Amino acid sequence: MPDAPSQGLVVAVAGANSAQAMTIASALAQEADVSFLQEVRSPAIIEAVQKTGASLVLLVSAEADDLLLSTCGEVVAATQLPVVVFAESAPPDTAGQFVRRGASSFIVKGLSADRIMPIIETAMERHRLMSALQSELINSRxxxxxxxxxxxxxxxxxxxxxxxxxxxxxxxxxxxxxxxxxxxxxxxxxxxxxxxxxxxxxxxx
Structure with a gap:
């Protein structure tokens, strides 16, 4: 089981509606400071990460469309942080596209309070492992x-x-x-x- 995130975890959440925001806030109340943004837009998310010192970004959307995919890639490239994507619906083979853009986790219809923290823990551990492997590859080259x-x-x-x-x-x-x-x-x-x-x-x- 991955180690629990250290104290001081800050999560930037973009795109959650009021009900989803309540679910996320409830799930992370004892685990992290949460910063909410209404829109899923790269510039706003990147600015929020810089201001809050976020250690993970959570993108929430009704549909896993091209805009969400583009935003995911831009946020990963700009922040080098683990990004978790929650979508209510997604076309076939969408998960692979998001992973190739750098998402640490892609979840469809899985935004429930009891799942959020385990998903975040797994995403952060996966991101640490991938970052370490990438560093080793660069050093070897x-x-x-x-x-x-x-x-x-x-x-x-x-x-x-x-x-x-x-x-x-x-x-x-x-x-x-x-x-x-x-x-x-x-x-x-x-x-x-x-x-x-x-x-x-x-x-x-």
Missing amino acids: NELSARKSIERAKGILMKQQSLSEAEAYDSMRRAAMARGLKLAEVAETIIALSGVAGEPRQAGG
């Missing part, structure tokens, strides 16, 4: 790119300055230490200079 640059720069030094692989690497390492740079940054400089000047200077020079 950066590391792979750095390794490729280092290998390419070593090859340039070996070919153009008649160095062994160990000598080329040591030259780059000393240059990085002397300049307070990462090895990959030195490698990128060598690659750039090789394209401009045809033959780079000694990396440690």
Whole structure:
């Protein structure tokens, strides 16, 4: 079971009618501060998130239409927060569209007081996991790119300055230490200079 949200949870709710707002307020009374907006419009929601410090956005709509889908994507992109979508009706295959736009949860005809908090907890945990996976993927790509640059720069030094692989690497390492740079940054400089000047200077020079 996901950990309960920490104290200080703030939820921005957009689009709820009076009855839905009462249901949400009742469900979250002991769990979160809730900020209500009448319209489901991206600029207003984003502004509310900034003002309230919301940690989750809840979109409520009678129908899961293109406007709601667009709003969901824009809010996710602008706030990087978990977004939960409640709709009274939705065409087939709609859930996948909302998930691809970044929604952490998409619920049809499920706005009941006893379900709201578990859905929010699950959405927040899913968002944390996806964010962690995305960070790991970005780091892996950066590391792979750095390794490729280092290998390419070593090859340039070996070919153009008649160095062994160990000598080329040591030259780059000393240059990085002397300049307070990462090895990959030195490698990128060598690659750039090789394209401009045809033959780079000694990396440690």
